[in-house]
Amino acid sequence: xxxxxxxxxxxxxxxxxxxxxxxxxxxxxxxxxxxxxxxxxxxxxxxxxxxxxxxxxxxxxxxxxxxxxxxxxxxxxxxxxxxxxxxxxxxxxxxxxxxxxxxxxxxxxxxxxxxxxxxxxxxxxxxxxxxxxxxxxxxxxxxxxxxxxxxxxxxxxxxxxxxxxxxxxxxxxxxxxxxxxxxxxxxxxxxxxxxxxxxxxxxxxxxxxxxxxxxxxxxxxxxxxxxxxxxxxxxxxxxxxxxxxxxxxxxxxxxxxxxxxxxxxxxxxxxxxxxxxxxxxxxxxxxxxxxxxxxxxxxxxxxxxxxxxxxxxxxxxxxxxxxxxxxxxxxxxxxxxxxxxxxxxxxxxxxxxxxxxxxxxxxxxxxxxxxxxxxxxxxxxxxxxxxxxxxxxxxxxxxxxxxxxxxxxxxxxxxxxxxxxxxxxxxxxxxxxxxxxxxxxxxxxxxxxxxxxxxxxxxxxxxxxxxxxxxxxxxxxxxxxxxxxxxxxxxxxxxxxxxxxxxxxxxxxxxxxxxxxxxxxxxxxxxxxxxxxxxxxxxxxx
Numbered sequence: 001x002x003x004x005x006x007x008x009x010x011x012x013x014x015x016x017x018x019x020x021x022x023x024x025x026x027x028x029x030x031x032x033x034x035x036x037x038x039x040x041x042x043x044x045x046x047x048x049x050x051x052x053x054x055x056x057x058x059x060x061x062x063x064x065x066x067x068x069x070x071x072x073x074x075x076x077x078x079x080x081x082x083x084x085x086x087x088x089x090x091x092x093x094x095x096x097x098x099x100x101x102x103x104x105x106x107x108x109x110x111x112x113x114x115x116x117x118x119x120x121x122x123x124x125x126x127x128x129x130x131x132x133x134x135x136x137x138x139x140x141x142x143x144x145x146x147x148x149x150x151x152x153x154x155x156x157x158x159x160x161x162x163x164x165x166x167x168x169x170x171x172x173x174x175x176x177x178x179x180x181x182x183x184x185x186x187x188x189x190x191x192x193x194x195x196x197x198x199x200x201x202x203x204x205x206x207x208x209x210x211x212x213x214x215x216x217x218x219x220x221x222x223x224x225x226x227x228x229x230x231x232x233x234x235x236x237x238x239x240x241x242x243x244x245x246x247x248x249x250x251x252x253x254x255x256x257x258x259x260x261x262x263x264x265x266x267x268x269x270x271x272x273x274x275x276x277x278x279x280x281x282x283x284x285x286x287x288x289x290x291x292x293x294x295x296x297x298x299x300x301x302x303x304x305x306x307x308x309x310x311x312x313x314x315x316x317x318x319x320x321x322x323x324x325x326x327x328x329x330x331x332x333x334x335x336x337x338x339x340x341x342x343x344x345x346x347x348x349x350x351x352x353x354x355x356x357x358x359x360x361x362x363x364x365x366x367x368x369x370x371x372x373x374x375x376x377x378x379x380x381x382x383x384x385x386x387x388x389x390x391x392x393x394x395x396x397x398x399x400x401x402x403x404x405x406x407x408x409x410x411x412x413x414x415x416x417x418x419x420x421x422x423x424x425x426x427x428x429x430x431x432x433x434x435x436x437x438x439x440x441x442x443x444x445x446x447x448x449x450x451x452x453x454x455x456x457x458x459x460x461x462x463x464x465x466x467x468x469x470x471x472x473x474x475x476x477x478x479x480x481x482x483x484x485x486x487x488x489x490x491x492x493x494x495x496x497x498x499x500x501x502x503x504x505x506x507x508x509x510x511x512x513x514x515x516x517x518x519x520x521x522x523x524x525x526x527x528x529x530x531x532x533x534x535x536x537x538x539x540x541x542x
Contacts, residue, residue: 038119047113051138054106058275068475069488070299072510074377087514091527103142110139111159133190134205140183147176151522169535184214193240202258203267208240212263212403224415231412242405249333261405270397278394281382284366290374295335297494303328308445329439336381345388369498379496410465417457424448489515
């Protein structure tokens with residue numbers, strides 16, 4: 001069991017008493033500002049690991065896909081995904097308040113840590129400086145998440161008072177971006193590489209993670225030359241050794257945690273820090289409860305044929321009667337479709353029957369699509385991140401990866417194309433490498449075509465990004481930065497071809513989406529926060 005996992009569990013217990021971490025406007029209690037607390041490295045580590053535990057939660061990780069055109073949240077309103085995707089939300093939505101509170105809770109923890117860690121006696125300067133750098137990364141990550149959702153946000157790098165929290169104004173987004181980038185440059189020079197950490201510290205922030213986050217920040221700013229430079233640093237060895245794991249499916253299996261592709265993740269471990277989201281994501285016939293979120297047909301349609309052609313392209317060989325044959329192997333590693341051979345923990349397989357009337361046992365037909373049923377409302381289930389070693393109710397300690405090397409290659413390919421510099425060499429080192437790892441063998445899917453235009457390549461790279469990173473929580477951010485959300489998040493979202501043949505060629509109408517470009521590219525400042533601090537103002541058209 002990794003030391004960091006245990007510390008994260010202890011941090012979870014510590015944070016339950018830390019009421020000051022819950023809201024921007026609450027002051028810390030004496031328990032956590034008392035000079036007597038900072039008496040040992042172990043106590044300082046508990047605070048730092050609290051900041052780790054606040055970086056991201058599993059609910060956001062999974063259900064952010066429901067905000068995009070990759071998946072549909074059809075029951076309940078997990079993480080506010082249903083309200084946001086159908087455009088009915090307002091500043092009172094709980095997800096907005098929760099995101100705001102949790103992010104500022106993490107920032108508060110870091111500020112408390114940085115203001116007190118120098119008081120710890122008998123701590124080596126090397127360890128102290130490393131821990132400070134880890135904390136600064138975590139704080140910058142929180143600000144990155146905040147300004148990505150909300151735009152201008154309150155910005156501070158000290159533990160503010162109640163009075164300050166109720167009068168602070170929002171800082172321009174560009175200023176916060178500059179801070180995050182500066183922090184990444186500085187902490188990258190202070191942090192060890194992934195290979196320099198002891199095995200007991202697997203999962204801690206590395207210099208490579210700092211450069212990777214820098215690349216993602218720059219990507220969201222469309223600073224293409226800088227994105228390419230940051231990615232090239234990670235494609236070298238200065239900030240650690242990274243590469244593609246030899247199996248796409250294997251990247252997401254528990255026996256391969258912390259593999260060479262993993263740059264930044266959320267660390268979990270059974271019994272100590274775990275999650276059971278898959279209880280509402282997997283097929284019902286393999287033990288799930290009901291379906292909370294299901295992949296959409298729009299995502300399925302973006303997976304290429306094994307010859308590299310899109311399903312509507314001449315010569316693709318796509319067969320509507322056998323829609324999942326000869327497709328990109330990543331489809332099967334990510335999404336469960338009708339007739340899917342589900343791999344069970346004991347090595348055997350179970351066929352998943354989703355098409356109405358297809359299950360040999362019609363007394364159960366657990367996974368079959370049907371209005372009013374608790375099965376998938378789209379005719380698809382998730383497979384990626386299924387943990388075969390999980391416990392009851394799909395309880396899992398499988399780490400959730402936030403940035404992996406495949407993303408670095410995709411960022412690099414996108415940046416070089418936007419700069420007009422894509423060529424066969426870059427293609428072979430990025431898109432072709434990803435496809436080979438996925439299992440493509442046809443030369444037409446792997447070879448660079450010099451006749452492609454920049455626009456052609458943009459379409460190819462964006463499709464590749466979607467399929468490689470599907471169900472990993474990145475799609476909504478891509479749609480926002482590409483400014484394509486108003487195009488793909490308006491109108492009907494579809495499921496498999498199990499619907500009325502007279503409507504949309506038989507593809508299920510799962511939900512009608514609404515995205516207003518005049519307001520929805522930024523979330524509104526939560527209502528409760530504005531009630532406490534009138535200086536926060538509000539985003540346009542909210």
